[in-house]
Amino acid sequence: MARSKPSIDLAVWSGLRDSFASTYRDEVHVSEALAREIQGLILRQELDAGDRLPSERDLSEVLGVSRPTISKTLKILALQGLVTAKRGSGTFIADEPGMSNSPSVDLILNLNADSVPNLLEMRLMLELRGMNDAILRADDADLERTRQYAEALAATNIDEIANWMSADIRFHHSIAAASKNQYLEMFFLSTHSAIVRFEFRDWLASGRAPSWQLEADQQGVLMDVHWEMHSALVERDPHRGERAIIAHHELLTEHVSDTLLGD
Incomplete structure (x- = not known):
């Protein structure tokens, strides 16, 4: 099992904002688009198994979206088997994240x-x-x-x-x-x-x-x-x-x- 790593530098996330925020306006579509962008980071190995994601508050601030949007995004990723939540520790990229179409x-x-x-x-x-x-x-x-x-x-x-x-x-x-x-x-x-x-x-x-x-x-x-x-x-x-x-x-x-x- 991959060892948990420190939270990723927020700079890794700053490039996502322009890629989806101007196209998707409502909360559901922004959540789905953001989930796809994070899946892309995993595919490109910019996020690795065991990486801890920034907090919902930090992601909300750096991406310029609401915390409910971030929460919905993390739910989508969890249901894809891409992230896991550990009580008191945060949300992590899954040890063996699955990819699908x-x-x-x-x-x-x-x-x-x-x-x-x-x-x-x-x-x-x-x-x-x-x-x-x-x-x-x-x-x-x-x-x-x-x-x-x-x-x-x-x-x-x-x-x-x-x-x-x-x-x-x-x-x-x-x-x-x-x-x-x-x-x-x-x-x-x-x-x-x-x-x-x-x-x-x-x-x-x-x-x-x-x-x-x-x-x-x-x-x-x-x-x-x-x-x-x-x-x-x-x-x-x-x-x-x-x-x-x-x-x-x-x-x-x-x-x-x-x-x-x-x-």
């Missing part, structure tokens, strides 16, 4: 929310194939990484939505990565991340938790399914893996349906 998937969902069942179907097909390939190809490092992410997910309170969903994305991504198929990994990460953002879009917009999260023992139910997926991978049992993934898919479909009904 999910903005294009998000665009389709924003234009046609009724297409989300098709995206769920695509996600299921990709994860089933990813699990089968991972069972055949995963090495010891892959199994250890998946175990660590499952433990991190279990240790995260579901009420801490950004951290929970960031840990969830890393867990599912680790299985796709263990398939050793970079294209499957990329497309799975895109579909999964887009569905997660859709599932939690009310929280992204207003801070309101989804209704399913308020149900009793949701964390226990979800963790049982995630541990079953991990066990199937460790035991290299494709039938067990298929059952676990379908069970997870059914839960995810219920959650997304609740989101649609709430619109």
